[in-house]
Amino acid sequence: MGQLDAQGLKCQLPVLRVRKYMKTLDIGEELEVLVTDPSAPEDFKLFCEQSGQEFVRTSQDGGVINIILRRMK
Template identity: 45%
Template structure:
């Protein structure tokens, strides 16, 4: 269970990351954000995003033609 969901399916780089950055600012530290995306490059993008921001990439998986990421806001 996550605290919020962001549907970024159909968006191409860099829009899923930009919208994720904005959504993370809108949740409290310690809460989680689920992101749904279809951009094939998003797997590498979200891993790099988490390393750069210090937020935790809790999970990353491919499901039925889209990707699902769960991030925890750490700062």
């Protein structure tokens, strides 16, 4: 599983970084994204719908939101 730390980034910056990082993953591989922006889970759900990736789950530990995505294509 890959990991991308996007803590402190706002709006579309985490999504842009994930879009680039996903290209380095194998099909079926998961990526854990660490963010602090409360709107990020919804941004990533929309990203997955539009790009054909899978939004696996989200959890929160203090102020850090962990988002798990899976590359599907």
